[in-house]
Amino acid sequence: MRVSTVASSSPGRPAAEFDDIAPVYDESRGGTARAAGFAEQLAPLLDPALPVLDIGVGTGIVAAELTARGHTVHGIDLSPGMLARARARLGARVAVGDAGRLPVRTGSVDQAVSTWLLHAGPDNRAVLAEVARVLRPGGRYLVVPAGGTRPTDDIGVLVGELEDRLDPEGSRRDGPEWLAPIAAAHGLVYEGTASERPTSFAVSPRAMAESLTRGLFTGAWAVDGEATRLVDETRARLLALPSPDTPRVRRGADVVLLFHREP
Template identity: 80%
Template structure:
């Protein structure tokens, strides 16, 4: 796995990224979850800032946010939102002084492919003692509706080694091996959204699942095509399902 995996895909999907991922409502929700865990008097480093949509919501709540990302396509939008506080950088090689960061966040970064060990090496290096790294995983809890079953199977088949898993079971041991303490999950927030099987099938073709899968190329294309067919074969494929999940924040601290 390379540190830059998936970034070309993010360049390609950048123009439609925000709208296809819940837009401002998702970003505001994440900001509401993160804000109580952040000190408003200290700057925040957003690693994998993307289009800056979450960072902008934190900024609106009084935080000063700096953002790093590898995708220039995503960063172009972040630059509009955050101005010159964003830069192109690899989460696995942060251009930041050792021991200089009090608080860092990543939302929906670690499932996209960067090597988890390398990211936590860097986070452990740049945090100052007492500093925190707050992570909102993409995994959350999986919706249990019929779309969720079909899409969950796709995710498992594209990632048989679970390298995209970004929950506490995967990340806590990696962080603790680097001297960080996992303080647990905070700010749990149930969410629900509506999507029909047909809309989900369309999103799959549009690159909904980006990141570093063990299965790529034709193999991945075939699996996605099969999944589309299964989604369209579900009963009432045009009727939206209410999909229930919960997002939470993982808190890592440097003692």
């Protein structure tokens, strides 16, 4: 696989925002435990004899865990700040690039992964079109969604409403009900959920409101104008929930969505 280094085709806010949070990214997202968990789910679904392209590789924390399990991982990311950390982990196999305009030859990729990318800024239609282009016939694309299926507790309902208002076309939705039809239009077949690991974490309405302030939850990133008003309104609604300092235990699952390029 050849990944050429190119200037970002769409520089701007997503890259800048990830540059800003790069120093705290790993710690604030579950550190090595999260990355190792994803690698445990992904590794059995990948062929260790073939290179893997990690699209939206970020700091390389997941790619490093795949490398430790015997895989050769190349990475692409829009954020130079995130990528500097990936380079320290993976060496020269990383490049700045846009997932919606991959600097990769058509039909040259055997297998690709994205963990927590499709909710984080790029248009899911552009990414799936590009993945379909670069995969060889029969090649695989594994996705670990961040949003996936939404929690239904009182916090989840409010944050879900905010995400819908910020993204009415669903271009950052990463659940299979959104991705499967887009993929199909580009010749990518959605096979289903290939791995599932139950998760649970506790968060209070106040902590979620503060996360929105700090931009830690991606639905609220890159907001200005009317969007800022919507975020402020959601923050106020979160703080108005009963017992705003009492954490809600939120159960979900880390899943791997499995796609393949039509042979």
